[in-house]
Amino acid sequence: MCAVVHSFRINGVKMSGDNPKAPDSPENDFTKQWPSELSEYLNLDDDPWSYDDLESFVSGHAFSHKTEANEVGELGGSSTHHEEFSINDGINEHEKKEVRDRVAFKTKSEIEIMDDGFKWRKYGKKMVKNSPNPRNYYRCSVEGCSVKKVVERDKDDPRYVITTYVGTHTHPSYS
DNA sequence: CGCTTTTGACCAGCGC
DNA sequence: GCGCTGGTCAAAAGCG
Numbered sequence: 001m002c003a004v005v006h007s008f009r010i011n012g013v014k015m016s017g018d019n020p021k022a023p024d025s026p027e028n029d030f031t032k033q034w035p036s037e038l039s040e041y042l043n044l045d046d047d048p049w050s051y052d053d054l055e056s057f058v059s060g061h062a063f064s065h066k067t068e069a070n071e072v073g074e075l076g077g078s079s080t081h082h083e084e085f086s087i088n089d090g091i092n093e094h095e096k097k098e099v100r101d102r103v104a105f106k107t108k109s110e111i112e113i114m115d116d117g118f119k120w121r122k123y124g125k126k127m128v129k130n131s132p133n134p135r136n137y138y139r140c141s142v143e144g145c146s147v148k149k150v151v152e153r154d155k156d157d158p159r160y161v162i163t164t165y166v167g168t169h170t171h172p173s174y175s
Numbered sequence: 176c177g178c179t180t181t182t183g184a185c186c187a188g189c190g191c
Numbered sequence: 192g193c194g195c196t197g198g199t200c201a202a203a204a205g206c207g
Contacts, residue, residue, distance in 0.1 A: 121178085125180095
């Protein structure tokens with residue numbers, strides 16, 4: 001077990017739970033099905049992900065606003081780990097435009113492609129300046145569903161995979 | 176045969 | 192205005 005989860009918000013704007021998703025939202029399934037050790041959870045944006053779902057997901061783990069890195073160490077004996085995501089700086093600008101529900105998970109995993117209950121099709125790969133590791137772009141292969149996810153390895157600790165989900169599934173998970 | 180992956184090119188936004 | 196960077200497209204190849 002030990003799905004150690006860190007949850008913290010990136011944009012720090014609003015946390016209104018006034019706009020919950022449908023109770024049967026597919027993300028609920030996906031979060032429950034997450035197969036790996038989830039070390040961090042980052043909410044990059046507001047509403048669409050029901051925080052109730054998240055709480056059931058983290059099942060009692062920390063649900064703080066900021067990383068304290070006091071749990072990660074238990075994961076693999078790795079030393080304390082601090083986040084330096086700077087998404088906070090620019091997300092406010094982005095969210096004005098189009099970015100809706102954006103959630104990032106930081107997962108301790110050797111593999112980058114995890115079965116989260118949805119079917120993904122890779123559509124791009126990019127080397128990013130911030131990291132020596134490539135960033136992979138995936139799109140949900142279900143027709144009409146425009147959810148995307150971006151997967152990249154943590155530049156500081158390659159044992160961790162950062163998965164960012166953008167959008168909301170319009171369908172239940174396939175599994 | 177249909178779907179996925181790969182990969183270079185293209186495009187748009189942003190900072191200087 | 193130009194260059195850099197991140198994100199997407201699309202054609203070709205690969206795989207089941």
